[in-house]
Amino acid sequence: HFRFGNPxxxxxxxxxxxxxxxINFNGQDLNDWIVWPPDMTDSVxxxxxxxxxxxxxxxxxxxxxCPHNLSITAGERYxxxxxxxxxxxxxxxxxxxxxxxxxxRPYAWLGGPPPHVFESQIKLAASAGVNIVTFPVxxxxxxxxxxxxxxxxxAICERVLRANPNALLVPRISVNPPLWWREAYPDEVMQWDDxxxxxxxxxxxxxxxxxxxxxxxxIEHLEEKFGEQVAGYHPTGQNTAEWFYLNTWKRPLxxxxxxxxxxxxxxxxAHGKPEMPVPTPExxxxxxxxxxxxxxxxxxxxxxxxxxxxxxxxRAARKASRGKKLxxxxxxxxxxxxxxxxxxxxxxxxxxxxxxxxxxxDVLCSPISYFDRGLGGSAxxxxxxxxxxxxxxxxxxxxxxHTYLSTGxxxxxxxxxxxxxxxxxxxxxxxxxxxxxxxxxxxxxxGSSGWFHDPAMWAEMKRLETLDGYFLEHxxxxxxxxxxxxxxxSMLRVAPGGVRVSAKTVxxxxxxxxxxxxxxGQYLLDDVLAGRVQAKLFVFVNAWCFTPDERAQIARITxxxxxxxxxxxxxxxxxxxxLRQAARAAGVHLFTxxxxxxxxxxxxxxxxxxxxxxxxxxxxxxxxxxxxxxxxVIGEGPKFTLPIQRGETRILQY
Numbered sequence: 001h002f003r004f005g006n007p008x009x010x011x012x013x014x015x016x017x018x019x020x021x022x023i024n025f026n027g028q029d030l031n032d033w034i035v036w037p038p039d040m041t042d043s044v045x046x047x048x049x050x051x052x053x054x055x056x057x058x059x060x061x062x063x064x065x066c067p068h069n070l071s072i073t074a075g076e077r078y079x080x081x082x083x084x085x086x087x088x089x090x091x092x093x094x095x096x097x098x099x100x101x102x103x104x105r106p107y108a109w110l111g112g113p114p115p116h117v118f119e120s121q122i123k124l125a126a127s128a129g130v131n132i133v134t135f136p137v138x139x140x141x142x143x144x145x146x147x148x149x150x151x152x153x154x155a156i157c158e159r160v161l162r163a164n165p166n167a168l169l170v171p172r173i174s175v176n177p178p179l180w181w182r183e184a185y186p187d188e189v190m191q192w193d194d195x196x197x198x199x200x201x202x203x204x205x206x207x208x209x210x211x212x213x214x215x216x217x218x219i220e221h222l223e224e225k226f227g228e229q230v231a232g233y234h235p236t237g238q239n240t241a242e243w244f245y246l247n248t249w250k251r252p253l254x255x256x257x258x259x260x261x262x263x264x265x266x267x268x269x270a271h272g273k274p275e276m277p278v279p280t281p282e283x284x285x286x287x288x289x290x291x292x293x294x295x296x297x298x299x300x301x302x303x304x305x306x307x308x309x310x311x312x313x314x315r316a317a318r319k320a321s322r323g324k325k326l327x328x329x330x331x332x333x334x335x336x337x338x339x340x341x342x343x344x345x346x347x348x349x350x351x352x353x354x355x356x357x358x359x360x361x362d363v364l365c366s367p368i369s370y371f372d373r374g375l376g377g378s379a380x381x382x383x384x385x386x387x388x389x390x391x392x393x394x395x396x397x398x399x400x401x402h403t404y405l406s407t408g409x410x411x412x413x414x415x416x417x418x419x420x421x422x423x424x425x426x427x428x429x430x431x432x433x434x435x436x437x438x439x440x441x442x443x444x445x446x447g448s449s450g451w452f453h454d455p456a457m458w459a460e461m462k463r464l465e466t467l468d469g470y471f472l473e474h475x476x477x478x479x480x481x482x483x484x485x486x487x488x489x490s491m492l493r494v495a496p497g498g499v500r501v502s503a504k505t506v507x508x509x510x511x512x513x514x515x516x517x518x519x520x521g522q523y524l525l526d527d528v529l530a531g532r533v534q535a536k537l538f539v540f541v542n543a544w545c546f547t548p549d550e551r552a553q554i555a556r557i558t559x560x561x562x563x564x565x566x567x568x569x570x571x572x573x574x575x576x577x578x579l580r581q582a583a584r585a586a587g588v589h590l591f592t593x594x595x596x597x598x599x600x601x602x603x604x605x606x607x608x609x610x611x612x613x614x615x616x617x618x619x620x621x622x623x624x625x626x627x628x629x630x631x632x633v634i635g636e637g638p639k640f641t642l643p644i645q646r647g648e649t650r651i652l653q654y
Contacts, residue, residue, distance in 0.1 A: 001065040004053070016088055021050040023082040025070055036063040117450030122163035125443075128458040129465065132231055133160050134170040134442055141178045141214050150221050157226055168231035170328065173218060175211040175237045175313060176200070188259045190245075192252035193281040199238065199246050202348070203263035203305035211237075212316035219320035232326025232362070233317045242330035242366070243310055244347040245302070248340060253281050255302065267301045285342065287497035299345035299492040306348030307331075311358045318360035328363040328396070331355050334486050335522065335541075336369055336382035338506035343494050350488045352384065353526060356391035363440070364388055365396035367411075368430060371507060373401070374415030375422060375647035376610045378514025378597040379430050381437075384486055386478065386521035389438060390532055399430050400444035405454060407447040424460050425608070428649040432606035433599045435467035436519070437478045463629050467604060467651070476602045481588045482520035482579075483535035483564075484513055485528050490545040504573040506541045513539065515610050516579040517592040519600045529553050536564040537586040539579070543568045589620050596644075604628055605652045613644035619654045628653040 002020065023030045031049060035041045040062050045052040051064065072078060084092060095116070122133055137156050140148040153171075160167050177200045182189050188204040189197050200207040215235055222230055239246045245254055254260075255278055264278055279295045286292065310329055317327045332352040337344040344350065355361065366382040373379045381397070388395045402416035403423040417423050427443075434441040443461075445451045452458070486506065494502045513520045523533050525540075529550060538558060546554070558566045565586040567579075576595050583590060591598050596615055597608040609615065619625060619637035627634055628651040634642065637654050644650060 001063065004062040016054075016086065018053040018087075019050055019083075019085045020053070020064075021083045023049075023051075025080050026078045028070075030066050032067060033064050034067050036065070117445070117453045118448070119159065119163040121445060121450065121452050122160060122167065124453070124455055124458045125461075126164040126166065127455075128462040130458075130461060131164060131166050131168050132170060132442070133164070133167045134172055134234060135160060137171040137173055137218075139173050139175060139214055139218055141181065143180055148217060148221075150225075153218065153221070154225065157222070161226075161229065167229065169222075169226065169229055170232045170234055170326070171222065171230070172234045172236055172241070173215065174241055175215055175235050176241075177207065177211065181210065187257065189257060190254050191257040191260075192247065192254050193256060194252045196247075196252060197257075201257050201259040201263070202238065202245075202309040203301075204259040205263075206259070208309055208312045212313055215313055216316050216320040219317060223321060223325075230321075230325060232328055233321060234328040235313050235317060236330060237309075238306075238348075242333075243306060244333065244337070244349050245306070248337070248342075248347045251341065253284055253342060253346065255298070263305060264298070264301055267304070268297070271297075273297065285496050287495050296492060299343075299350075302345065302348050303351035303488075303492070304354065307351035307354040310355060311360070314358055314360040326362045327360055328365060329355070329361055330365055332364050332384070332388070333366055333382040334384055334488060334491065334524075335380070335506055335510065336366070336371075338491070338494070338542075339499050339503040341496060341499060343496050343499065344491045344502060345494070350491050352387070352488060353524060356388065356393060361393060363394045363396050365398060365440075367398040367400050367444070369510070370411050372511045372514065373412060373426075375417060375426065376597075376608070377415075378511060378608070378610075379426075379433060380510035380514060381439075381522055384522045384524045384527075385437060385439065386480075386483075386533075387524040387527050389478070390523075390527055394438075394440055396440040396442065397430070397434055398444045399427070399441050400446040401426050401430065401451075403427075403451045403454075403457070405449075406451045407449045410446045412446075420454060420456055422647060423454075423457065425647055425649045427457060427460060428464065428651070429597070429606065429608040431461065431464045432467060432604075432649065432651050435464070435471060436599045436601040436604060436606060437521075438471070438476075438601075466628055470602065470604070474602065478519075478521060478601050479534060480519040480521045480600075481536040481586075482513070482516070482518055482539065482583065483528065483533050483537070484510070484520050484522050484539045484541055485525055485533075486522070486541055487525040487543070487545065490542045493545050501571045502542065504571065505569040509539075509541055509569055509574050512574045512576045512579055514597045515576040515595040516583060517576075517590040517594070517596060517598055518583055518588050519598055525550070528557065531557060531563075534563060536588045537583055538564055538566045539574070539582075540566060540568045589618075591618055591620075592616065593618075603653050605654070606649065607642070607644065607652070608649045609644045609646050612646050613642060615642045615644050616640075617642050617652070619652075621654065623654055625652050625654045627651070 035044050043054050137153050142148055157169055185206055188201055188206050190199045190201050191197050219233055237243055239248055261278055276294050279298050283292050283295055310331055314327050333349045334352055337347040337349055340346055369380045369382050385395045402412050404417055404419050406416050443452050527533050554566060557563050567582045591605055592615060595610045597610055599606040618639050621637055623637050625634045625637050
């Protein structure tokens with residue numbers, strides 16, 4: 001099986017050519033090949049035992065594979081050989097896999113000859129002082145009575161530790177069930193309104209018990225074998241392993257399995273509500289959700305079902321690791337799911353407060369938003385990140401920036417950059433934001449092809465220790481003067497037609513907030529109502545369903561207690577200039593009076609230019625301003641002019 005990605009193409013070329021010849025498995029010549037996707041068939045010619053591949057300029061992944069099932073026997077040796085030639089030059093990685101019955105990971109990695117970018121990037125990270133390594137591992141899930149095979153798990157962990165003996169492991173563990181389980185428990189398998197069936201119902205007690213049991217067995221094995229070299233555990237599941245309902249972004253609606261109906265019945269009974277059937281697809285797709293209490297209740301049920309599934313697995317991970325290791329989950333993308341076609345609630349991510357109250361979870365995480373993440377953008381958070389911190393938990397961002405070495409077309413590919421210089425500008429922006437907002441972050445080679453395989457990137461990470469070092473010595477809570485506030489309950493009431501509004505007010509508004517000239521935080525409404533947010537300007541992005549008591553409390557906080565001004569976003573969204581006007585009225589300090597992405601905390605300001613300069617910067621205090629990374633003098637505060645170009649990132653200390 002040969003897979004081609006972007007390295008096959010250079011930025012300057014219009015295409016590329018590869019020849020593969022003399023392909024042989026244990027003395028058997030392989031001449032029959034299938035091309036995928038089918039529309040690429042014309043790019044391949046098979047002549048005289050040679051594959052001639054002409055690759056048009058494209059970001060699409062491209063595969064050629066042999067249709068034969070090749071027999072192998074335990075204990076025997078086998079030899080695979082081929083010759084390869086490419087123009088322009090590219091990289092070639094060889095690896096050995098075996099089939100698995102997992103729908104989310106159909107092939108399990110067994111090994112491959114070095115050098116490989118996986119090990120090489122781990123070594124580069126270690127050279128920059130980065131020893132925490134997160135990586136996927138399979139979850140052995142045998143049939144009852146069969147033994148667990150830990151060999152693949154051990155192999156990947158040992159592979160990491162060979163590359164960096166000081167590595168601290170955070171294995172990412174998919175708990176989606178195998179095929180045999182889905183066949184044995186058909187009533188527990190998710191079902192959509194179009195009849196499709198897959199995965200497991202998160203509300204299913206059977207699935208939760210079995211998944212927790214297998215997760216416990218894996219963690220106990222890893223604790224026994226690798227002990228203190230494991231820093232934590234990251235159970236994953238559902239769509240893209242991020243705990244939002246499978247196929248959230250597609251039209252079909254899930255919730256029609258027997259396990260859903262049973263759990264819905266129990267939920268209604270527990271909440272003192274009369275028995276009701278699961279809402280029909282027509283009811284759930286109605287453009288007016290307010291007429292159907294059942295639809296809103298169903299939305300609440302689906303959020304709690306997903307959250308409670310996570311909580312149960314977190315409890316198992318905490319117990320199996322004897323309370324000594326980090327427990328990490330993807331969850332809480334409350335800003336990110338506002339454009340979902342069927343309504344944000346179909347994601348299952350709007351029970352963030354419920355998850356934050358779980359004592360068995362230490363870290364929540366997500367990728368950087370796939371909105372506004374390119375050059376000149378603000379790289380906003382998907383979640384109410386500052387509420388995560390107020391709950392005593394840490395937020396980690398998965399930085400899967402499409403560097404100049406990126407391949408293929410995973411999410412975010414449209415923001416791919418072309419040069420090392422542009423790559424470093426984005427990584428510097430992202431790490432600076434994480435440091436100043438007290439996030440953790442990891443660099444994610446999403447294409448598994450060496451997106452961060454450049455020593456210069458890791459040298460930049462080393463330089464950015466300046467920020468981490470300061471905040472480790474001087475812990476400084478991030479308390480911005482501007483608070484973007486989201487209400488989870490209001491998001492449950494966004495009908496499919498309403499996403500045109502929620503996309504503007506919740507999703508897109510983050511770009512204007514990023515460029516207004518002052519840092520902002522992202523909070524849940526209940527933190528504001530409880531008086532835990534001391535901001536000067538509150539920006540309510542979805543104030544659609546506030547109760548009279550909530551409105552009165554907001555008025556009391558902003559007016560009577562003098563904590564700030566309130567700005568309510570309407571269906572037209574906001575501009576950066578309208579935000580600056582509101583900020584001035586509220587007494588917010590603006591570091592810039594023109595558009596620029598600004599992050600600030602303690603004595604540091606990070607600026608990522610959304611337009612060409614020069615840029616007037618106002619620190620608000622007199623004194624020397626230096627480049628935080630080089631130490632060079634930039635100017636004298638409070639006001640100075642900074643030459644800067646769009647897409648450039650500067651980190652200043654004053």
